[in-house]
Amino acid sequence: MTATEEAVLSPMYRTAELDDLPDIQIIDSTAFRDRPYPYFVLKQLIEGSTRCVVAVEPDTDGEDDVVGYALTMADGGRAWLMSLAVSPERRGSGYGRGLLQRTVEVCLEKGDVDEILLTVDPKNRSAYNLFKDFGFVLHDRDERYFGDDEPRDVLIYKVHRVPDPLPALQD
Ligand SMILES: CC(C)(COP(=O)(O)OP(=O)(O)OC[C@H]1O[C@@H](n2cnc3c(N)ncnc32)[C@H](O)[C@@H]1OP(=O)(O)O)[C@@H](O)C(=O)NCCC(=O)NCCS
Numbered sequence: 001m002t003a004t005e006e007a008v009l010s011p012m013y014r015t016a017e018l019d020d021l022p023d024i025q026i027i028d029s030t031a032f033r034d035r036p037y038p039y040f041v042l043k044q045l046i047e048g049s050t051r052c053v054v055a056v057e058p059d060t061d062g063e064d065d066v067v068g069y070a071l072t073m074a075d076g077g078r079a080w081l082m083s084l085a086v087s088p089e090r091r092g093s094g095y096g097r098g099l100l101q102r103t104v105e106v107c108l109e110k111g112d113v114d115e116i117l118l119t120v121d122p123k124n125r126s127a128y129n130l131f132k133d134f135g136f137v138l139h140d141r142d143e144r145y146f147g148d149d150e151p152r153d154v155l156i157y158k159v160h161r162v163p164d165p166l167p168a169l170q171d
Pocket residue numbers: 031032084085086087090091092093094095096097098118119120121124125126127129130131133
């Protein structure tokens with residue numbers, strides 16, 4: 001088994017750090033060629049939210065090589081998945097699903113949101129399949145999200161929180 005195969009079998013997901021920013025920017029600008037996030041926006045997302053996660057593989061020096069990211073912000077009981085992408089050579093290996101799973105786990109750990117929303121191009125079949133398969137459902141459609149002829153579907157995922165235990169009965 002090659003080192004890469006081994007790494008794909010044991011992907012690691014962790015909170016994104018500012019040191020990951022250059023890798024994240026490369027993946028973002030490759031995935032969203034027409035509309036990449038500016039560097040400062042990626043920076044603000046990573047600095048401003050503790051629910052941004054990366055998938056990493058160790059490189060030959062044992063350093064983290066970022067192969068995908070999911071950037072999420074939360075406000076008022078809702079989280080928004082602002083961006084999700086996997087580097088082209090690592091797609092189809094389960095990282096996209098793993099990043100979503102880790103994002104949901106982080107939201108559950110924090111226990112402060114009931115739903116995760118995102119926007120997706122209805123023509124983006126790989127992303128749409130991933131989200132549908134994961135359990136996201138159609139919530140709304142914005143016909144002019146990016147202007148004329150640029151609609152986006154808004155999808156929603158209900159986070160199933162474990163209810164707090166009931167207080168013990170008093171005698
Ligand atoms: C969308 C994206 C994040 C998926 O990441 P990935 O690591 O390749 O996804 P996974 O390997 O975890 O695949 C999970 C599921 O996604 C769907 N999927 C992934 N690639 C697909 C493809 N090329 N065609 C159709 N469905 C696909 C399948 O349902 C797949 O499940 P399966 O493996 O059981 O068939 C990746 O393609 C990407 O970075 N795309 C460019 C950026 C983007 O479009 N982001 C979403 C914006 S809203």
